[in-house]
Amino acid sequence: MAFSLFTSKNRIVNLVVNDHSIRFLELKQTNPPGAQKWGERLLPPGIISNGKIMDIDSLAIILDECIDDWKIKRRxxxxxVPDQLVIIRKVTVPAEILEDEMKGYLYLELGSSIHLPFEEPIFDIFPLSNNGKTKDLLLFAAPEQHVMEYANLFTSLKLNPIAADISPLALYRLFHELGQANQNEKLIIVQFDLTSVNLCIFEDSVPVVMRPFALPFNSEQWDIKRDNLGKVEIKFIGDTNDLVLQFEDIFKELLKLLDFYRYSLSKEKQDVSRFLLTGDHPMLQAIKDEMKERFEAPVDLLSLDAISNGKTGSLPANFLLSLGLALKEVK
Structure with a gap:
């Protein structure tokens, strides 16, 4: 699953670009695979907003500097693909549609039986079930214009984009690689980042519904610096009531999604069995503690214990998504 736009090459660099940062990670070919090296550059506000590039010239200058600093030219x-751009939707099609005809059929159905909030999507599909008359599929879609804007930017800077993925799949891939996934589990991944939150419910290994949300971010309320090893340290220095209100809004949305899953999506009216909390928010432990107070299902942080170290020391928790992306197509 994910967006198969490109062809494959060796020596792959994994980039995660969001509203507030650019991160890269290179995989170490070990068993189990680990991180070889990584780097991070924070972005000024306004260059990317809700996953969309707003100032491509500034982003190109910053990314070009990163390419030089990280020595990843021509890689x-x-x-x-930013969460805010991605739609996950279940669709039903006639069973006689062959696999190699499926994408053409879905394109023809756009705007009639299949409705998306944008035109000209890029998408991938995942088969769910086939009763002989109809097939159920999961449709992963994003606006091609915005996805290709990232790909074209990389190409213009002499990088070679070979694959685009979505964060829930990358995180679940790492979760599974670490041996923390359970069979027949109803899992919700809560990705709590500095400027956004993404909620995604998995049945076994299949994401069935996803909801992204923006978090208000005021740079004046945060103290951002680097330690002696170059690691970015972020500390909230603003009014804690502002954070409390932000978190409260997210917990309300989380509760709505759980109710929607129980009463509309789950065939057996089941609840999720576990929360998996991850992300780059500096108050992740406090968020976990609050979730444990509010919800009955256990709350786990994506563990670093089984991840090997790379050349630049122990892998920071905010690079877990990058590592999950790096595991894509690793045999």
């Missing part, structure tokens, strides 16, 4: 890259 092949995978990248994450």
């Amino acid at each position: 092949s890259v995978r990248f994450i």
Whole structure:
């Protein structure tokens, strides 16, 4: 699953670009695979907003500097499509539609039996069931214009984009690689980042519904610096009531999604069995503690214990998404 736009190459660099940062990670070919090296550059507000590039000239200058600093010129890259651009939707099609005809059929149905909030999508599909008359599929879609804007930017800077992925799949891939996934599990991944939150419910290994949300971000309320090893440290220095209100809004949305899943999506009216909390928000432990107070299902942080170290020390928690992306298509 994910967006198969490109062809494959060796020596792949994995890029995660969001509203507030650019991160890269290179995989170490070990068993189990680990991180070889990584780097991070924070972005000024306004260059990317809700996953969309707003100032491509400034982004190109910053990314070009990163390419030099990280010594990744002319490398092949995978990248994450921003959560805010991605739609996951279940669709039903006639059973007689062959696999190699499926994407053409879906394109023809856009705007009639299949409705998306944007035109000219790029999409991938995942088969769910076939009763002989109809097939159920999961449709992963994003606006081609915005996805290709990232791909074209990389190409213009002499990088070679080979694959685009989505964050829930990358995170679940890492979760599974670490041996933390359970069979027949109803899992919700809560990705709590500095400027956004993404909620995604999995049945076994299949994402069935996803909801992204923006978090208000005021740079004046945060103290951002680097430690002696170059690691970015972010500390909230504003009014804590502002954070409390933000978190409260997200918990309300989380509760709505759980109710929607129980009463509309789950065939057996089941609840999720576990929360998996991850992300780059500096208050992740406090968020976990609050979730444990509010919800009955257990709340786990995506563990770093089984991840090997790379050349630049222990892998920071905010690079877990990058590592999950790096595991794509690793045999």
